[in-house]
Amino acid sequence: MPKKVVSGNYAAAYAAKHARVEVVAAYPITPQTSIIEKIAEFIANGEVENLQYVPVESEHSAMAACIGASATGARAFTATSAQGLALMHEMLHWAAGARLPIVMVDVNRAMAPPWSVWDDQTDSLAQRDTGWLQFYAENNQEVYDGVLMAFKIGEHEKVNLPVMVVESAFILSHTYDVVDMPEQEEIDEFLPPRKPLYTLTDFENPFSVGALGTPADYYEFRYKIAKAMEEAKKVIKEVGKEYGERFGRDYSQMIELYKTDDAEIVFMGMGSLMGTVKEAVDLLRKEGYKVGAAKVRWFRPFPKEELYELAKNVEGIAVLDRNFSFGQEGILFNEAKGVLYNTDAKPIMKNYIVGIGGRDLTVNDVKAIAKNMKEIIQKGKLDREIEWYHLKR
């Protein structure tokens, strides 16, 4: 299989190309720009056929154009970051509500003010209720694999929902790494052309899309989305397994477990920071700490069942959130705690707010967190529920 040394953004662009996307509509925003630049380059060099690039005047229009394209049955793709994603918000609801499997790469970037272009998950997590599936990539390879799988999962007949593939600003987007890309023929076998639920170009059977849902009908359509999200869990596991069988990288787990079999303390988090955590787990193991890592790959649909299985067998979970919901707590912590409330799995859980706005999380930081968790478990009592770890005191 061909290997390329590419940035996370180029990995996303190559994945879109290999998925044979038909329409790309996007507006440039740092740090997403190089995804779209690369796609424009593919078109300029004649490397792609049947790919229409729509230059638009804002992210809101980018998503609107993707919705229109997807409704005609085309495979649509876009990418954005932070403020751009926020500007798309209204249209994100539209894409999910109209059941259009658009794939978008969001390069996680902190929201302003203060103006920031560095990594932070709050932008994508703020879109959690829009009906989009969300996949968090740890490295460039996962960005590539994630985009290919996103099309297959989103377009599955039981799902028909849009998918967001999320990568870290600069840590992945502009950092080069080896990415293993399968041959185009193998990808075509894995990802056949889209079979849309409906197409606006079906002139024999005209219909209107999303016209009006009175109180008598709106409710049922929401239920259908909720059901599709539940179905998506099965589809994600199936597609992840198939991807593993075909290309050697298995994604059948919605939560990737690393050395958790006999672990007392588990670090839970999403995205690129989990690479650092795995490294720290290896070092901590040598020091005699029974620790493991649980990387939440899919945030929507949320892997409740897998989290429960994990929580049954551990004493403490340190949730590392590169995001914060003001007035409450870290968003992943909030979700994870909520899942376990009605179960008999009650590990001690503590929320560490780390890495916000691009602040570096080092292996030594994770080691310190492990020591803190160890003390808490020995005492059997939390010192505090939420800790802003990097705070200058």
Next chain:
Amino acid sequence: MNTLFGEKKAKAEKMVFKSVDEYPEAPITLGTTLSNFTGDWRTFMPVIDESKCIKCYICWKFCPEPAIYIKEDGYTAVDYDYCKGCGICANECPTKAISMVREEK
């Protein structure tokens, strides 16, 4: 035939779904929006007094839906399946032949 004379819109069947399984997967309306009976929303209904009507068709031109059509005899009539009761016709009628009447439902 004089093209001015219209017909009431083709009779559409109102889409009624009894269970969640009967709904289409996506919120699409099959056929056209004819099955969306916007006349349900009305509070005041326009009533045309033909004795005052001078067949100027201002109501027919102004109706935004359009829920007013012209009958074979040249008088205008309201398609109550789609009239939202906005009252523009009554306001514009030069002879005050149209009155808005509170509808008993």
